[in-house]
Amino acid sequence: MRGYVKELYDKLSGKYSWEREFLQAVSEVLGSLNPLMEREPRYRKHRVLERLVEPERTIIFRIPWIDDHGGIQVNSGYRVEFNNALGPYKGGMRFHPSVNLSILKFLGFEQIFKNSLTGLSLGGAKGGSDFDPKGKSDNEVMRFCGVLMDELYRHIGPNTDVPAGDIGVGGREIGYLFGRYKKLKNTFEGTLTGKGLGWGGSLIRPEATGYGTVYFASAMLSAHKNSIEGKRVLISGSGNVAQFVAEKILDLGGKPVSFSDSNGSIIDTDGITRAKLSWVMELKNQLRGRISEYSKEFGAKYYEGKRPWGLTEAEIAIPCATQNEIGRDETRALIDNGCICVVEGANMPTEPTAVEMLHDAKVLFGPGKAANAGGVAVSSLEMSQNSMRLSWTREEVDRRLQIIMKDIHTSCLSAARDMGVGDDYVTGANIAGFRKVADAMIDQGVV
Ligand code: NDP
Ligand code: 2IT
Numbered sequence: 001m002r003g004y005v006k007e008l009y010d011k012l013s014g015k016y017s018w019e020r021e022f023l024q025a026v027s028e029v030l031g032s033l034n035p036l037m038e039r040e041p042r043y044r045k046h047r048v049l050e051r052l053v054e055p056e057r058t059i060i061f062r063i064p065w066i067d068d069h070g071g072i073q074v075n076s077g078y079r080v081e082f083n084n085a086l087g088p089y090k091g092g093m094r095f096h097p098s099v100n101l102s103i104l105k106f107l108g109f110e111q112i113f114k115n116s117l118t119g120l121s122l123g124g125a126k127g128g129s130d131f132d133p134k135g136k137s138d139n140e141v142m143r144f145c146g147v148l149m150d151e152l153y154r155h156i157g158p159n160t161d162v163p164a165g166d167i168g169v170g171g172r173e174i175g176y177l178f179g180r181y182k183k184l185k186n187t188f189e190g191t192l193t194g195k196g197l198g199w200g201g202s203l204i205r206p207e208a209t210g211y212g213t214v215y216f217a218s219a220m221l222s223a224h225k226n227s228i229e230g231k232r233v234l235i236s237g238s239g240n241v242a243q244f245v246a247e248k249i250l251d252l253g254g255k256p257v258s259f260s261d262s263n264g265s266i267i268d269t270d271g272i273t274r275a276k277l278s279w280v281m282e283l284k285n286q287l288r289g290r291i292s293e294y295s296k297e298f299g300a301k302y303y304e305g306k307r308p309w310g311l312t313e314a315e316i317a318i319p320c321a322t323q324n325e326i327g328r329d330e331t332r333a334l335i336d337n338g339c340i341c342v343v344e345g346a347n348m349p350t351e352p353t354a355v356e357m358l359h360d361a362k363v364l365f366g367p368g369k370a371a372n373a374g375g376v377a378v379s380s381l382e383m384s385q386n387s388m389r390l391s392w393t394r395e396e397v398d399r400r401l402q403i404i405m406k407d408i409h410t411s412c413l414s415a416a417r418d419m420g421v422g423d424d425y426v427t428g429a430n431i432a433g434f435r436k437v438a439d440a441m442i443d444q445g446v447v
Pocket of ligand 1: 096165166167168169170209236237238239240241242260261262263320321322323345346347372373375376
């Protein structure tokens with residue numbers, strides 16, 4: 001980073017010095033924008049960047065709830081409404097003990113550019129709580145979601161802000177959140193996405209992030225005269241995104257060889273078959289068990305406390321757990337074990353120095369804001385279906401998802417080539433995502 005964007009970044013990092021993840025996300029975007037700022041001075045004149053790095057609104061609230069033993073628990077709730085230049089605020093809710101304002105600001109900031117890349121009318125937001133759903137009963141999760149919504153409902157709406165899922169928030173949580181929202185507002189409307197299929201949800205929404213990430217990987221490989229077929233694929237996480245990445249890899253003839261969770265990783269060099277995958281889906285989605293149980297069931301090796309990178313040879317790596325889960329040593333191990341392509345299913349899973357190493361080693365790198373945009377894209381298709389009061393078929397939604405992912409890939413590559421940085425997808429995604437939002441902000445004046 002240098003010049004004007006560096007000055008801006010230094011100011012921001014002085015003001016929010018403790019917001020490590022947020023500053024990391026901003027630094028990555030600003031690092032790509034310098035040449036564009038020099039080429040098109042109007043962005044600087046209108047102080048678009050200064051405005052973009054401040055959320056339009058941040059709501060922080062208390063969530064007191066009663067546990068199964070009659071005890072009073074207290075959590076923090078957040079919604080960061082970052083930017084609505086392109087459409088209603090849109091982005092997921094994360095429930096995880098690590099959640100704080102820095103993490104939600106990083107996710108909300110990324111979401112602005114991701115949503116812009118989809119080509120759909122979506123602003124950027126993120127929210128969540130430091131509530132830990134692990135080990136809680138369904139009734140506890142329901143009571144917690146109810147109290148969270150007692151505050152959140154006044155800030156959201158189908159044309160205002162439309163939350164969805166993220167880590168720790170799946171179909172069960174969206175159901176409880178929607179139930180309370182509907183009761184409080186006395187209106188049945190599409191204010192949340194990821195809803196159940198019987199009550200306004202869209203086919204393919206659960207699959208969309210994972211499928212979309214693999215469609216993006218496939219487009220990257222095909223632009224470089226390669227494909228997924230026959231490739232071994234390391235996957236981290238074993239939740240929503242990881243499961244459907246594995247399913248689509250199998251559809252396209254690849255071989256998933258790992259899963260992980262916050263306790264450790266399993267490596268299955270025989271390959272995770274469809275039968276093993278459906279066992280994992282039941283383990284994680286119904287029984288809410290640990291991935292270590294996979295090794296007891298199928299005899300694969302379990303590595304306690306380790307992430308899967310470089311634990312076995314593989315051509316492709318798709319991180320699908322959380323931020324900063326691939327560091328320098330792991331990147332070295334990936335490269336030494338034959339990795340040619342890293343695609344981010346998770347948000348910001350690769351540390352900045354690791355991204356540099358991948359670029360230097362000419363490993364293809366697909367950044368999350370482009371690669372995992374299929375989830376929010378199908379959320380937007382869910383909103384469209386809700387507005388029209390109809391439901392598209394599985395084939396129709398999947399067809400649209402494939403087109404959107406292909407278009408995102410093309411936008412990233414053409415923005416990168418336009419800036420003379422070859423196939424640097426990070427620069428491409430940041431510039432293509434930024435331009436649309438920045439132009440809209442200029443058109444709409446200083447608001
Ligand atoms: P889930 O809650 O379904 O799964 C998360 C998985 O990641 C679990 O296996 C979890 O393990 C693991 N994990 C979470 N936090 C950590 C941690 N701190 N360290 C190690 N492992 C961890 O979430 P999703 O699959 O929905 O989300 C995964 C990633 O994808 C996130 O980065 C999310 O922001 C991103 N994403 C999700 C989208 C969606 O539509 N759901 C859309 C776009 C991106 P454990 O069970 O032990 O906690
Ligand atoms: O990070 C993400 O894009 C999501 N968690 C999905 C957001 C959404 O609104 O579907």
